[in-house]
Amino acid sequence: MRYETIKTMILAVFVAASIFLTWMIWNFQPHYDTIDRRDIHQVSIAEERDTGSLIKPGKIMVNQVNRHYGTTDESEINDILKEMKGWSFYGSQGIKTLSVKDINSLEIGNNHVDIVFPENVPVKVYKDVVQFNDKSLPDTSFNRIVIDFTDGGHRDNNLYFLSTTSQKAYVCSVNYQYISSLMKDINKTLYDSYKLYDVYNLSKGKTILLPKDQxxxxxxxxxxxxxxxxxxxxxxxxxxxxxxxxxxxxxxxxxxxxxxxxxxxxxxxxxxxxxxxxxxxxxxxxxxxxxxxxxxxxxxxxxxxxxxxxxxxxxxxxxxxxxxxxxxxxxxxxxxxxxxxxxxxxxxxxxxxxxxxxxxxxxxxxxxxxxxxxxxxxxxxxxxxxxxxxxxxxxxxxxxxxxxxxxxxxxxxxxxxxxxxxxxxxxxxxxxxxxxxxxxxxxx
Structure with a gap:
């Protein structure tokens, strides 16, 4: 009688264990890492590049005392852009519509630095390159950054993100000391790294700056x-x-x-x-x-x-x-x-x-x-x-x-x-x- 009781108890334990293990299997949910399909075929062909190295001006013009100097020298352009990255653009005056005469004045007028890009650049993309204080940037583009370096009693000067195609400019202010420092650096290399440019007429009212000499x-x-x-x-x-x-x-x-x-x-x-x-x-x-x-x-x-x-x-x-x-x-x-x-x-x-x-x-x-x-x-x-x-x-x-x-x-x-x-x-x-x-x- 005792032997039969022991067998019954052992059998009951096995049955209970079997039921428990079955329940565990049914309810077991393994942890899998989520697969990001974007990384399945990630292939490194070259290093990533920052926005500033991909969106670059092709030429910089310095217009002063009715003379025009220009450079396409990489190192000179890189030095100027590096300095501008530390600037803060603030006090936006909004979008201004300019006449052809206004644009010519900015491009070839005295006391202006004209940074020339090959194509229009959205301001909202270029905020990854320079610092805008405005929290809300306009839906506008530019192919010129024109810096006014007129010494107006050390006032803060205007800076124009100008599109010559749409004839619109996003106008900001920049601390005059930044511009003064930039012009000191430019003047150190002006006669070595820059070439003399002249104004040429393509048609009535349409002018262009080109190297004067070979x-x-x-x-x-x-x-x-x-x-x-x-x-x-x-x-x-x-x-x-x-x-x-x-x-x-x-x-x-x-x-x-x-x-x-x-x-x-x-x-x-x-x-x-x-x-x-x-x-x-x-x-x-x-x-x-x-x-x-x-x-x-x-x-x-x-x-x-x-x-x-x-x-x-x-x-x-x-x-x-x-x-x-x-x-x-x-x-x-x-x-x-x-x-x-x-x-x-x-x-x-x-x-x-x-x-x-x-x-x-x-x-x-x-x-x-x-x-x-x-x-x-x-x-x-x-x-x-x-x-x-x-x-x-x-x-x-x-x-x-x-x-x-x-x-x-x-x-x-x-x-x-x-x-x-x-x-x-x-x-x-x-x-x-x-x-x-x-x-x-x-x-x-």
Missing amino acids: TNMNTYRYITDEVPPEKFERALFPDPNFVKKGEVGDSQEYTNGTSMMRTNDSSKMLYYINPSEDSNYQTNADDLLKRSLEFMNHPGMWTDTYHYFQMNLKKHQVIFRMYLHGTPVFENSKMAEIMLQWGENEIYQYNRPFYRLAILVPQKVSESMLPGGAEVIQEISKISGISLDRVDDLQIGYQLINDTDYDSKQNNVLIFEPEWYYLYNGDWIPVSQDQLGGKQGGLE
């Missing part, structure tokens, strides 16, 4: 290497495991059924399109530029030196252009620019080179002497079908040329040759060396 520029050759296209594949497609790869001539194609990336081995260009994205939507310049900066920084897809250069709000496009020694680079096949076109939620189209500059060929560096502003304007006026009153800007740039004398399957050699360019109907067009009398001098 400009000495180098031609460079660089051996290039490439970023493996697979890195862009992993960065652009949500799940690379579903991507199929194929060959079409000298191109590679990658597709997941909804989007496609194509790379061209000869031009080292990459083209991506996501047609499932809706490109018919409304946006603003602030949002468009922010999205583009964030996209390029995550997962850090910068190669070489690129600056914000152009925006087409209607097409939702932003273009970053290659710069060499502070000078923009141009090429007809878009080999010197990164173009982003946005859909409503994701990138719609993305075109860019996947080469990068690797080694300078020093024995191939040569000199060119580019003419002054008067000769350039004279030559442009002779071009058939070109009207000077439709020329919006002129500047020196590098023309990118493939060195066909260099034979290598692994690397290409690119030539960077200085040229005058003029902006006509939205396009930058070179004024050839032949038209301007060809190269002078040389170290080759």
